[in-house]
Amino acid sequence: MRVTLTDIRKHFGSVKANDGISLTLEPARIYGLLGENGAGKSTLMKILSGYHQSDSGRIELDGEHHHFTSPAQALAAGVGMIYQDPLDVPTMRVIDNYLLGRDSKLRLDYEQASQELHIIASELGFEFDLRSYIDTLSLGERQQLELLRLLSLGAEVFILDEPTTGISAEQKEALFASIRSLVKDSSKTVILVSHKLAEIQELCDEVLVLRRGKLVGKADIPCTTEELVRVMFEEVPPRSERVSHVSETKLLEIGDLVIETERLTIRDINLTIQAGEIFGLAGLEGSGQRLLLQSCAGLLHPRQGEILLEGRDIARWFYHRVKDAGVAYLPAGRLEEGLVAGLSITEHLALADPRKSFMVDWRFFTEKAQERIDQYQIVGRPETYVDALSGGNQQRALFALLRSPLKLLLLEHPTRGLDVRSAHWIWQLLFEQVAQGASILFMSADLDELIERSDRIAAFSGGVMSRVVLAEKTTAEELGYMIGGEE
Numbered sequence: 001m002r003v004t005l006t007d008i009r010k011h012f013g014s015v016k017a018n019d020g021i022s023l024t025l026e027p028a029r030i031y032g033l034l035g036e037n038g039a040g041k042s043t044l045m046k047i048l049s050g051y052h053q054s055d056s057g058r059i060e061l062d063g064e065h066h067h068f069t070s071p072a073q074a075l076a077a078g079v080g081m082i083y084q085d086p087l088d089v090p091t092m093r094v095i096d097n098y099l100l101g102r103d104s105k106l107r108l109d110y111e112q113a114s115q116e117l118h119i120i121a122s123e124l125g126f127e128f129d130l131r132s133y134i135d136t137l138s139l140g141e142r143q144q145l146e147l148l149r150l151l152s153l154g155a156e157v158f159i160l161d162e163p164t165t166g167i168s169a170e171q172k173e174a175l176f177a178s179i180r181s182l183v184k185d186s187s188k189t190v191i192l193v194s195h196k197l198a199e200i201q202e203l204c205d206e207v208l209v210l211r212r213g214k215l216v217g218k219a220d221i222p223c224t225t226e227e228l229v230r231v232m233f234e235e236v237p238p239r240s241e242r243v244s245h246v247s248e249t250k251l252l253e254i255g256d257l258v259i260e261t262e263r264l265t266i267r268d269i270n271l272t273i274q275a276g277e278i279f280g281l282a283g284l285e286g287s288g289q290r291l292l293l294q295s296c297a298g299l300l301h302p303r304q305g306e307i308l309l310e311g312r313d314i315a316r317w318f319y320h321r322v323k324d325a326g327v328a329y330l331p332a333g334r335l336e337e338g339l340v341a342g343l344s345i346t347e348h349l350a351l352a353d354p355r356k357s358f359m360v361d362w363r364f365f366t367e368k369a370q371e372r373i374d375q376y377q378i379v380g381r382p383e384t385y386v387d388a389l390s391g392g393n394q395q396r397a398l399f400a401l402l403r404s405p406l407k408l409l410l411l412e413h414p415t416r417g418l419d420v421r422s423a424h425w426i427w428q429l430l431f432e433q434v435a436q437g438a439s440i441l442f443m444s445a446d447l448d449e450l451i452e453r454s455d456r457i458a459a460f461s462g463g464v465m466s467r468v469v470l471a472e473k474t475t476a477e478e479l480g481y482m483i484g485g486e487e
Helices: 041-048 069-077 094-101 110-124 140-153 169-188 197-203 225-233 290-295 317-325 335-336 345-352 360-374 391-400 419-435 445-451 476-483
Strands: 003-012 015-025 030-034 057-063 064-065 079-083 155-160 189-193 206-211 214-220 250-260 265-274 278-282 304-309 327-330 407-411 439-443 456-461
Touching: 003 041, 003 206, 015 041, 030 169, 030 197, 030 225, 030 304, 030 335, 041 057, 041 079, 041 155, 041 189, 041 327, 041 335, 069 079, 069 439, 079 140, 079 214, 094 110, 094 140, 110 140, 110 169, 140 169, 155 169, 169 189, 169 327, 189 197, 197 225, 206 225, 214 225, 225 391, 225 419, 250 290, 265 290, 278 290, 278 407, 278 445, 290 317, 290 327, 290 407, 290 439, 335 391, 345 360, 345 391, 360 391, 391 419, 407 419, 419 439, 445 476
Parallel strands: 030 189, 030 206, 079 155, 155 189, 278 439, 278 456, 327 407, 407 439
Antiparallel strands: 003 015, 003 057, 057 064, 206 214, 250 265, 250 304
16 A cells, blocks of 8 residues: 655644654555654654544555544554553453454454454464463564454555564564564555664665654665664764662662562562662563552551661552652553643642642742743743643653652653653753662663663562672673573
8 A cells, every 4th residue: 555645734732743744655665663752753654543633744555535533544554553551451362362443243243353363463473362362462462463353354564663662583583573474475565653763774665854843854664773763853862871889788678578469479579779879670561560669668568577668667558658759660561650731831830839828839830841841941931731742741741740859769761752852851851860879679671771861670470589699790691581581
């Protein structure tokens, strides 16, 4: 299917998300879509997939004009999108999710659907227990199922939004192999939205670059990483050497910690973190590292053990008391857990303010919001709703809400979905906190980030924490073995 976008424009208030974008995508090719956070990539793909409607412009598929008002319309025309967080129903089985959106019959043909799913899955090398529930699958398996579902519904154009975030190297290889197969054997058109330049170079035939809502460059692959970065940002962001601020003072001491949930139990966690130290946690999603962070934040109480913050046991303190003690927690789910959809930046600052009064001084918080917007370089205005911000700007908004000074920052995937420059900028903020005496305990699926940013690292596998290694003396390969449970 040949895709032609002509003069696509989309505004969110005063923000020009897409500003006259025109491009043509040919069948049997894999395109990489690059750009810094807020460049308009997700908006453009959501317009193509029917999630948003453009203010003006034209979409043509094989020369036929289309105006999509829903993802269902786009899929019926042959365009499907796999989101970073798959749009499935965790409480339903694999076969039920496969059948979602297929037809409106009162009685569904499970036998035929099972045969179809087995055939399509085997062609792409995927395996599923059709009776399993979605919430028992890994993120990579959920993405595979969504890919099969879109394929069975007749998709000719596949849009993948940050598809490798949070999946293992083996799952990434399986996903990439299936994409290559679709393009080679079925002449599908694939658009990969990603900030990982190495993956763009590994998988794609051509890269398209957006900057501030405009298409600013194209390049055939292979090309150098430096060239891609320069087109994205007009310059190559500098790399700075990190200075260690680790002191001999013990800030956090975790002893014989046991945390139990319905799905996972982690046992015998013993860990000491020094003031000024950055400690990284590796592991696949659901391996236990998130439970440790939540326990340190007061969101989850352990069954036994102690968590000493400067000698005080906070293991059974509640979240707000832990927060008042100088601990900040930034979850990976920006809108789901960190921010409130439908509220503005100003309203968030008013909510986060520790001072409580009967009346809200909106003028004060509006001015404060503008100061934070300028300080944290957020693309938005005080009245902008946080759900209208790009992922990178939502992350900046979360940091803008932090109190100061802090003793301990607990972070889940602090740069997930961020471009190179935004990720670098976020870490400069974190290094400033560390220079002031704070410690950082963070989890990440990016092994290179863990090695580059941490002082020490441990890995989680099935609820078991590995030995602790020095970041400067380990490799991504060694971390991979530790994540797999091998020491």
